Amino acid sequence: MTFPVLSVIVFTPLVAALIILMIPAQRKTEVRGVALAAATFALLLSLWVYIQYLTQHLTGYQFVEKYDWLPMLGISLHFGVDGISAPLVLLTGVVMFTGVLISWGDNNPHVMAGIQDRPREFFAFLFILASGVFGVFASLDLFMLFFFYEIAVFPMYLLIVIWGWIQTREYAAMKLTLYLFIGSVVALVGALAMYWVAGQNTGIYTFDMLQLEKAGFSASFQNLWFLPVFFGFAVLGGIWPFHNWSPDGHVAAPTAVSMFHAGVLMKLGAFAALRVGIMLLPEGAKHWSWVIMLCAGVAVVYGAFIAFVQTDLKYMIGFSSVSHMGLVMLGLSTLDKNGLTGAGVQMFSHGVMTALFFAVTGMIYDRSHTRQIPELGGMNKVMPFAAIGFIIGGLVSMGMPGFSGFIAEFPIFLGVWQSQWLVAVIASISIIITAAYIMMNIRKVFFGKMPEKLEGHMTDVTVLDKVAITTLCVLMIGIGIFPSVMVPMVQTGVQHILTLLGGA
Amino acid sequence: MFTSTAFLSILPETLILILGVILLVVEPFWKVKDPASGGDEQRRNAGWLTAGGLLAVLVVSILVGRPGDPTSTFGGSIRFDWLGFFFKMLFVFGAGITALLLMDHEKVGRRGEAYVLLLASTIGMCLMASAADLVMLYLAIETTSIPLYVLAGFMLTDERSTEAGFKYLLFGAMVSAIMLYGFSLLYGFTGTTNLYALADAFKAGQLAAPVLFGLIILVVVGLGFKVSVVPFHFWAPDVYEGAPTPISGFLSTASKAAGFAVIARLFLVVFHGVTVDWATVFAILSAVTMTVGNLLALPQKNLKRMLAYSSIAHAGYAMIGIVAVSKLGIASVVFYLLAYIVTNLAAFGIVMTVGRVTGSDEYDAYRGLSRRSPWLALVMLAAFLSLAGMPPFGGFIAKVLVFAAGIQANYIWLVIIGILNSIVGLYYYLNVLKYVYLFRMEKEDEEAHPIAVTRPYVIALVVLVLGIILLGTVFAPWFGFSNAAAMNLF
Numbered sequence: 001m002t003f004p005v006l007s008v009i010v011f012t013p014l015v016a017a018l019i020i021l022m023i024p025a026q027r028k029t030e031v032r033g034v035a036l037a038a039a040t041f042a043l044l045l046s047l048w049v050y051i052q053y054l055t056q057h058l059t060g061y062q063f064v065e066k067y068d069w070l071p072m073l074g075i076s077l078h079f080g081v082d083g084i085s086a087p088l089v090l091l092t093g094v095v096m097f098t099g100v101l102i103s104w105g106d107n108n109p110h111v112m113a114g115i116q117d118r119p120r121e122f123f124a125f126l127f128i129l130a131s132g133v134f135g136v137f138a139s140l141d142l143f144m145l146f147f148f149y150e151i152a153v154f155p156m157y158l159l160i161v162i163w164g165w166i167q168t169r170e171y172a173a174m175k176l177t178l179y180l181f182i183g184s185v186v187a188l189v190g191a192l193a194m195y196w197v198a199g200q201n202t203g204i205y206t207f208d209m210l211q212l213e214k215a216g217f218s219a220s221f222q223n224l225w226f227l228p229v230f231f232g233f234a235v236l237g238g239i240w241p242f243h244n245w246s247p248d249g250h251v252a253a254p255t256a257v258s259m260f261h262a263g264v265l266m267k268l269g270a271f272a273a274l275r276v277g278i279m280l281l282p283e284g285a286k287h288w289s290w291v292i293m294l295c296a297g298v299a300v301v302y303g304a305f306i307a308f309v310q311t312d313l314k315y316m317i318g319f320s321s322v323s324h325m326g327l328v329m330l331g332l333s334t335l336d337k338n339g340l341t342g343a344g345v346q347m348f349s350h351g352v353m354t355a356l357f358f359a360v361t362g363m364i365y366d367r368s369h370t371r372q373i374p375e376l377g378g379m380n381k382v383m384p385f386a387a388i389g390f391i392i393g394g395l396v397s398m399g400m401p402g403f404s405g406f407i408a409e410f411p412i413f414l415g416v417w418q419s420q421w422l423v424a425v426i427a428s429i430s431i432i433i434t435a436a437y438i439m440m441n442i443r444k445v446f447f448g449k450m451p452e453k454l455e456g457h458m459t460d461v462t463v464l465d466k467v468a469i470t471t472l473c474v475l476m477i478g479i480g481i482f483p484s485v486m487v488p489m490v491q492t493g494v495q496h497i498l499t500l501l502g503g504a
Numbered sequence: 505m506f507t508s509t510a511f512l513s514i515l516p517e518t519l520i521l522i523l524g525v526i527l528l529v530v531e532p533f534w535k536v537k538d539p540a541s542g543g544d545e546q547r548r549n550a551g552w553l554t555a556g557g558l559l560a561v562l563v564v565s566i567l568v569g570r571p572g573d574p575t576s577t578f579g580g581s582i583r584f585d586w587l588g589f590f591f592k593m594l595f596v597f598g599a600g601i602t603a604l605l606l607m608d609h610e611k612v613g614r615r616g617e618a619y620v621l622l623l624a625s626t627i628g629m630c631l632m633a634s635a636a637d638l639v640m641l642y643l644a645i646e647t648t649s650i651p652l653y654v655l656a657g658f659m660l661t662d663e664r665s666t667e668a669g670f671k672y673l674l675f676g677a678m679v680s681a682i683m684l685y686g687f688s689l690l691y692g693f694t695g696t697t698n699l700y701a702l703a704d705a706f707k708a709g710q711l712a713a714p715v716l717f718g719l720i721i722l723v724v725v726g727l728g729f730k731v732s733v734v735p736f737h738f739w740a741p742d743v744y745e746g747a748p749t750p751i752s753g754f755l756s757t758a759s760k761a762a763g764f765a766v767i768a769r770l771f772l773v774v775f776h777g778v779t780v781d782w783a784t785v786f787a788i789l790s791a792v793t794m795t796v797g798n799l800l801a802l803p804q805k806n807l808k809r810m811l812a813y814s815s816i817a818h819a820g821y822a823m824i825g826i827v828a829v830s831k832l833g834i835a836s837v838v839f840y841l842l843a844y845i846v847t848n849l850a851a852f853g854i855v856m857t858v859g860r861v862t863g864s865d866e867y868d869a870y871r872g873l874s875r876r877s878p879w880l881a882l883v884m885l886a887a888f889l890s891l892a893g894m895p896p897f898g899g900f901i902a903k904v905l906v907f908a909a910g911i912q913a914n915y916i917w918l919v920i921i922g923i924l925n926s927i928v929g930l931y932y933y934l935n936v937l938k939y940v941y942l943f944r945m946e947k948e949d950e951e952a953h954p955i956a957v958t959r960p961y962v963i964a965l966v967v968l969v970l971g972i973i974l975l976g977t978v979f980a981p982w983f984g985f986s987n988a989a990a991m992n993l994f
Binding site: 021025068069070071072073118120121143146147148150151154157158161162169170174177178181182185186188189192193195196 | 874875878882885889894895896900904907908911912916919920923926927930931934937938941942979980983984987
């Protein structure tokens with residue numbers, strides 16, 4: 001029997017969370033140590049899976065494990081990754097690792113950095129969330145996908161409401177949780193309908209997505225259920241007009257949770273929308289692709305414009321996430337090779353980039369106690385390392401060649417151009433706006449003169465912060481310079497989707 | 505006629521009766537003459553005996569009392585099958601946990617009578633689950649209810665408790681008279697009281713639809729009261745709030761499940777295939793119950809009242825499975841009740857534990873609980889998220905199963921109402937958790953006020969939380985049992 005690497009990845013954070021809860025509350029250093037060890041372990045395993053998939057030129061679902069869970073209803077614990085989910089598993093590992101590093105905190109309660117209040121509960125909830133995220137990316141069973149999806153959603157409430165920004169946390173946490181819960185249960189109804197109809201069609205009642213792909217749903221069924229299922233999940237992907245929870249949630253969340261939220265959770269929505277919506281209901285996807293393209297197109301441009309006028313650094317990043325996730329959705333809506341590949345890479349690229357943005361913002365906020373852009377300035381003098389990280393993230397965000405953003409966005413626009421050139425033209429406005437607000441804010445925050453009241457209060461970032469920034473930057477530049485480490489792999493996953501969509 | 509099968513068919517009831525008699529005999533010897541000098545341990549003995557005895561009943565019944573093929577015993581008044589057996593084990597479990605929770609309730613738990621009444625009520629519930637005859641059924645329902653009237657009003661010096669007991673008695677007596685009227689009409693039209701003979705009679709010749717409809721409504725009133733569906737729910741919030749907390753827990757779980765056991769047997773055996781579309785009646789009841797229960801739970805500021813309204817809403821969710829009239833439907837109801845009993849007992853267990861120390865059930869008493877007692881807060885988190893239907897807890901699987909059954913039976917509108925309601929539910933459950941995790945006590949000195957959790961509560965809460973998590977993760981065996989129970993009705 002081979003090593004069940006995916007279940008180990010999925011359950012490592014969960015086990016770590018239980019171990020962390022067993023540690024007495026006042027032993028904060030031990031709590032952080034266990035958290036870091038578990039995160040490193042999960043990162044190494046997900047990296048190993050990624051490298052195996054890449055170097056052995058694998059295609060289709062790999063590292064498959066299947067255990068019957070409730071055979072009577074056809075539920076099984078079925079894990080496996082393909083060219084699209086393997087990068088996302090790696091992304092989760094990276095964000096988890098860096099998230100622990102920047103939440104490290106200090107035993108001196110007067111130092112404002114990382115998580116000081118109840119770190120035991122913080123890491124336990126964060127890791128339960130991480131388990132859910134890994135589970136969704138690795139699940140090949142529809143029931144288990146929902147199971148892990150919900151596990152990934154509810155700790156957000158606690159993480160935001162307990163450790164979040166005091167002014168908006170109650171409102172934002174409740175709004176976020178209700179939005180996501182509504183979305184997921186709507187999608188759940190669609191999934192249950194699929195289960196029964198597939199059972200009637202084939203005689204096999206199963207939640208196994210590989211079986212459901214072949215269930216042969218009628219066109220009218222697919223047209224009926226595609227929108228509820230797709231949008232149910234896409235709410236978490238921040239699709240317009242259901243994006244409203246997202247910037248509020250980003251702003252209210254503590255740094256590591258913002259990283260998880262924008263970096264990974266939003267990908268969870270897009271990924272589940274792809275896997276359950278487009279892959280299981282391909283005819284419905286073709287029928288309704290114009291709706292997705294419309295909503296995504298609006299999200300891309302509208303998100304960029306709103307980000308442009310923000311004065312709060314986190315709101316700026318939050319709306320830029322809406323805009324960038326709009327690009328992912330735009331790629332999905334093309335239903336062709338270029339668009340889907342771009343969407344796959346963009347999920348990874350944006351995840352790393354936005355995690356970096358939030359990490360640096362958190363570092364600035366911990367020291368200056370403000371995120372208002374006009375109240376900041378000259379940060380590169382005290383924290384040059386963070387400034388460099390933020391600039392690299394900005395370049396990725398703008399889609400500069402040589403960085404991962406370009407590798408992702410170029411094929412998306414290529415795909416959109418082929419299907420609707422007008423949408424591509426309009427969406428490309430966002431690139432200009434993005435470049436404008438990113439450069440403007442980099443200038444205001446990191447250069448120029450430091451406001452007097454911050455003078456002397458600012459200190460450089462810690463070594464752990466630097467490790468986190470470096471990890472994220474290396475990934476973005478690496479993919480930008482060597483696209484072959486990711487693009488062909490995503491293409492193998494896309495190939496399978498194209499087969500499901502028929503032809504091409 | 506007294507065969508070994510007949511004996512086995514009432515084994516749990518017999519054992520509980522023996523336990524009750526033992527309790528009555530030995531309890532006077534444990535009475536402490538001077539309460540001022542008496543040690544706690546001594547006075548808890550009755551509680552330990554009840555809880556331990558019920559555990560023994562559970563183990564012995566599972567080891568030797570399992571049913572085979574469904575058989576009728578005692579002249580057809582008892583049905584010995586998995587449906588009845590499964591529910592009996594649930595009631596015994598619920599009563600055992602309730603005994604543990606009662607133990608440190610100073611006004612109730614230190615008196616042996618409370619435990620004897622609890623056991624008597626449990627016997628009634630067990631008979632409700634297996635009764636196959638209208639007379640037996642009625643007797644069982646009364647055996648269940650009368651001790652509960654007394655228990656609800658057990659704190660004689662407490663106005664609200666007396667009010668609760670009296671209110672429960674008045675409502676209960678009224679609806680039981682209505683139900684009895686329905687039963688007598690059933691007998692009058694068919695000439696038999698046996699449920700299975702009734703089913704045959706209905707198959708042979710249909711009654712006129714209006715008559716049948718009237719009959720069904722009369723029966724639904726009585727059973728609707730037991731499971732507290734809207735519009736027969738008025739008693740629940742007041743009674744739950746006034747009654748001793750562990751008794752409220754027992755009322756909202758075991759008593760409700762017993763009502764569902766009767767509904768399942770009565771409607772799927774007797775009224776299965778009659779011309780009157782009773783499933784639609786239940787569908788409407790279910791929709792109204794969920795909505796009213798959840799909406800009224802929203803503005804509550806008292807945790808016991810909130811749980812009362814939420815337990816009304818949960819009756820509505822569970823009813824979706826009855827509406828489906830399918831094997832999966834009944835299996836999902838059984839699973840739902842299992843998950844709900846474990847979860848809601850945990851919720852009431854926390855109310856009891858915290859209420860003992862703070863002397864209040866208002867939300868404000870829960871401020872800073874996660875700092876005062878992190879483990880208790882985690883238990884509360886698990887219980888409330890399970891009530892809200894979040895994985896990896898039992899409530900999630902239960903909800904998905906009833907929704908799946910509803911969709912299979914093409915009641916999509918009902919499932920959508922259920923889903924909207926579960927969102928409302930999530931809101932008010934999270935709202936309580938906000939008090940626990942976010943809000944602080946007035947002087948922010950929570951660490952100085954830890955909440956002491958005594959041993960019976962530790963045992964009860966640990967068992968319940970493990971149950972919640974097991975039901976939500978390793979759900980295959982539990983669903984297997986639920987399914988076996990459901991099979992007996994088809």
